Amino acid sequence: MVSQKYLDKAEVLIEALPYIQRFNRKIIVVKYGGSAMIDEELKKDVIEDVVLLKLIGFKPIIVHGGGKEISRWVDKVGMDTKFINGLRVTDAETMELAEMVLAKVNKELVTKIQSLGIKAAGISGQDGGLLTVKKKYSDGKDIGFVGDVTKVEPKILKDLLEKDFLPVVFPIGLDSEGVSYNINADEAASSIATALKAEKLAYLSDVEGVRMDPSDPESVISELYTNEAKELIEKGIISGGMLPKIQNCIDAINKGVSRVHIMDGRIPHGLLLEIFTNKGIGTAIIKENEEKYWNE
Ligand SMILES: Nc1ncnc2c1ncn2[C@@H]1O[C@H](COP(=O)(O)OP(=O)(O)O)[C@@H](O)[C@H]1O
Numbered sequence: 001m002v003s004q005k006y007l008d009k010a011e012v013l014i015e016a017l018p019y020i021q022r023f024n025r026k027i028i029v030v031k032y033g034g035s036a037m038i039d040e041e042l043k044k045d046v047i048e049d050v051v052l053l054k055l056i057g058f059k060p061i062i063v064h065g066g067g068k069e070i071s072r073w074v075d076k077v078g079m080d081t082k083f084i085n086g087l088r089v090t091d092a093e094t095m096e097l098a099e100m101v102l103a104k105v106n107k108e109l110v111t112k113i114q115s116l117g118i119k120a121a122g123i124s125g126q127d128g129g130l131l132t133v134k135k136k137y138s139d140g141k142d143i144g145f146v147g148d149v150t151k152v153e154p155k156i157l158k159d160l161l162e163k164d165f166l167p168v169v170f171p172i173g174l175d176s177e178g179v180s181y182n183i184n185a186d187e188a189a190s191s192i193a194t195a196l197k198a199e200k201l202a203y204l205s206d207v208e209g210v211r212m213d214p215s216d217p218e219s220v221i222s223e224l225y226t227n228e229a230k231e232l233i234e235k236g237i238i239s240g241g242m243l244p245k246i247q248n249c250i251d252a253i254n255k256g257v258s259r260v261h262i263m264d265g266r267i268p269h270g271l272l273l274e275i276f277t278n279k280g281i282g283t284a285i286i287k288e289n290e291e292k293y294w295n296e
């Protein structure tokens with residue numbers, strides 16, 4: 001007699017079948033940031049999840065941040081960290097540090113992915129002209145070498161996917177003069193997902209999703225129309241690091257990415273739960289003309 005434990009396992013695999021069919025050969029952009037980048041156990045989980053997605057025939061692309069790690073180094077060398085509207089004020093010295101830290105994080109990720117037996121390639125937005133930027137101002141304020149993505153040249157990513165590599169991208173881009181700029185990783189992920197017409201864009205964050213009450217974890221909204229998200233911004237309910245995230249979610253949805261989710265990167269194997277369950281976890285940002293399934 002086969003034990004129930006094994007039958008349950010078979011059941012789980014069969015339940016995954018429609019999702020495997022839906023995402024087969026489809027591009028899934030995963031924005032990797034927050035605690036899931038710091039905690040070694042969570043890091044391992046995320047990497048295993050993405051490797052699994054790759055091995056069953058999806059085309060994942062990781063776009064990662066490293067904001068906390070950059071801040072740690074900025075602090076270590078005795079400089080000050082300053083954010084305006086969720087964006088790092090980036091002077092020349094900070095830019096140099098950001099570039100070094102993100103490149104280091106990138107290669108560590110590539111090494112870890114490859115230790116699980118698949119090929120990964122780490123690149124920045126500078127490689128192959130992937131991300132062209134112009135200097136960004138925040139509410140008219142000069143915030144230094146912070147770039148606004150103006151053009152995406154996705155050929156390098158398409159080539160890597162075609163050759164079966166898992167691309168791992170860090171958010172530095174070049175302006176038309178060849179000067180390097182720091183890009184918010186949420187914006188880099190959204191621009192890339194849009195240019196590649198990704199089937200899904202999933203943001204791994206340090207919060208359960210978008211909260212109706214920023215101080216109440218129980219107030220997470222399962223589905224949020226883009227116009228409702230704009231209202232929450234106007235009312236000041238969405239602020240800080242959530243601000244660029246939501247603005248980029250709205251942008252990606254409006255420009256044709258099918259599904260955009262903000263989810264809790266602190267949940268072990270949360271990415272698999274998000275992709276292989278109907279309801280998913282966290283907050284789905286949806287088009288105004290789509291029907292909501294889960295909210296009352
Ligand atoms: N309405 C809201 N719902 C959830 N988080 C919010 C909201 N408003 C502001 N935030 C803040 O945004 C943060 C998420 O952004 P951030 O820390 O930049 O994420 P990441 O590092 O994953 O990119 C949350 O931890 C929270 O402090």
Ligand SMILES: CC(=O)N[C@@H](CCC(=O)OP(=O)(O)O)C(=O)O
Pocket residue numbers: 032033034064065066067068070086087088098146147171182183184185186
């Ligand atoms: C302009 C800007 O703010 N750039 C970000 C890039 C890294 C990032 O976005 O990292 P997380 O996703 O981990 O926050 C920064 O310097 O922190």
